[in-house]
Amino acid sequence: MLNRSWSDACAVVLVEDLSQQRLPARWMAAALRQAGLSARLVHCGSAADAGALPARLHALQPRLVVLSLLFGHLLDVYLGLAARLRSESGAWHLTLAGPLPALDPARFLTTCPALDSVVCGEPEAVLPRLAARLVDGADWRDVPGLAWRSPDVRVNPPPWPALDLDNLPEPVRDDGIPQFQGVGFATVEGSRVCYHRCSFCLPCAHHRDVVGAPYRLRSIPNLVDEMERLYARGVRLFLFDDEQFLPPQPLRAERVRGFADELRRRRMHIAFTIKCRADDVDADLLRRLQDVGLIRVYLGLESGCPETLERLHKGVTVTQNAAALATLDRLGLVADFRCLIFHPWSTLATVAREIDFLATVLPLVPTVVTYCETVCYAGTPMHAELVPAPANAAVNPTDGGVVYEIGDAAVEWLRCRARPVIAAQHAPQGSAARVTRAWYDLLLSQRFAPTPDNDRAALALRRRVLALNAAMLDVWRALLPGVGG
Ligand code: SF4
Incomplete structure (x- = not known):
């Protein structure tokens, strides 16, 4: 477990349609907290929810915002949210997680310049490393299981071994x-x-x-x-x-x-x-x-x-x-x-x-x-x-x-x-x-x-x-x- 202190009110915000009661963001938040990083879940299940999020995130000032995409029908909402978050502040790192972007990261990173990265590996292994680097102000580009622009899209090999559940x-x-x-x-x-x-x-x-x-x-x-x-x-x-x-x-x-x-x-x-x-x-x-x-x-x-x-x-x-x-x-x-x-x-x-x-x-x-x-x-x-x-x-x-x-x-x-x-x-x-x-x-x-x-x-x-x-x-x-x- 990392033993660190920093001034952020919350290091990581995880955005997901929580009304679906699915587990991805919940597992990610648990892994981040286990690594000593503060993480908060925020619900976004519609365009109306997305409209209210920037103000909320400004109050929390996270270093990392994870958009956890459960279903394709929220794709436009989440990419629109990423664009708005980027235009309103350059302070946070924006990453997109979920099987849909992970299978085709080049498309997402190319069509949505607001995104800094896409999580391709198991998020519980990728995100604690990424968040720790960001909080420490360290280079994050070699984090395993991450896709990013350089300016061409690169996909780092996944973390290994696979997580023991x-x-x-x-x-x-x-x-x-x-x-x-x-x-x-x-x-x-x-x-x-x-x-x-x-x-x-x-x-x-x-x-x-x-x-x-x-x-x-x-x-x-x-x-x-x-x-x-x-x-x-x-x-x-x-x-x-x-x-x-x-x-x-x-x-x-x-x-x-x-x-x-x-x-x-x-x-x-x-x-x-x-x-x-x-x-x-x-x-x-x-x-x-x-x-x-x-x-x-x-x-x-x-x-x-x-x-x-x-x-x-x-x-x-x-x-x-x-x-x-x-x-x-x-x-x-x-x-x-x-x-x-x-x-x-x-x-x-x-x-x-x-x-x-x-x-x-x-x-x-x-x-x-x-x-x-x-x-x-x-x-x-x-x-x-x-x-x-x-x-x-x-x-x-x-x-x-x-x-x-x-x-x-x-x-x-x-x-x-x-x-x-x-x-x-x-x-x-x-x-x-x-x-x-x-x-x-x-x-x-x-x-x-x-x-x-x-x-x-x-x-x-x-x-x-x-x-x-x-x-x-x-x-x-x-x-x-x-x-x-
Ligand atoms: S591979 Fe086939 S059987 Fe397995 S989860 Fe997917 S749809 Fe279901």
Whole structure:
């Protein structure tokens, strides 16, 4: 730990959309504090938030401002904020962190002169070094894992070895424990990186190709220690943000058993959600997790079309996807998933196959199926596969992906026509969000304060969702004449 004193009111300010309850800035702040540097989290989730930030930062006078970009849709807001912060003061170092800039730092440093650097390596390893240099007035340009201008963009090799997750301090939660329907909830992470290679996946491309860090797990005692401390602060709902909650074989059964045993031993009565792939849905393992509080599974299903699964390098089959939904339905676990209905190689036939697949599995689906365009991020394998490769293609300010046209003109036309439908579905008060909230209400009640009405309410909700999903399929059929049904 550094033992330093300086006059700054706060050495580092980390800007992130804190309302998302994600962990990146929270991990970064924890690592900075562990290194003896003062660090403060500041929320920015909209242009209005960004407008109020310069005055706040002037009051704090940090040496380093970290803009932690969670999602592409805030790209314009964060780059606009960087420009404004630069024009108002030259005193602070402005850096941008997140998988999107880390995979394509040259683009960001070239198009946004306000930025001094981009964090490419694991931020918890990069930022304490960078902040310490800045506070000491020392040269920062050789900090490992940093991209900077010289005037050409240079990317320093990442810090090595990769971080041991058990040595990381717990994420900072200065803003308290958020509540949903009177239940405290928190996002947690038991592992980092994914061991699969889907071609569109931004976080995995970032870790694999830029950070160079392997898949890592926290030990069960280390993970459950943090959960227990959060439990003492009132958290009962844990949202696991691991790309894959289940580790690869042969670790899987042992990990699940150890986790469940530890929760039982500590008498923690909790609810939790996980993310996993269709080919990881194993009834025995999920039942064991369900016994200790698993209520909901975010399933990386993506598609019910064999050509699309192949194109996206998902490594699963349509049969496995359908079987996963059937297993989750049988277990009574609520499954959420999305359908990547459009991608650069979509044809009318691939779209029709998605609709056919969904029509088949709809009775097994308890939540609103959300339809998405596959975002193509620069630096991902999907981007490399685009022909012609749009090396200098514009970035879409609404999602941070490169702008592409679907090769099949009829599908491109369909994509444009479908956009308002998809946007309505994804709106904050859209059907998907309302059903998500309704399920959380019900599942938390079932877990913590069951009533005789729970089963009836669940059945009614499922019926409403079935009607909503069926109506959406009708919309697709109307948009796409000739689709069976
Ligand atoms: S399984 Fe999920 S997290 Fe892993 S590479 Fe594929 S999309 Fe990314």
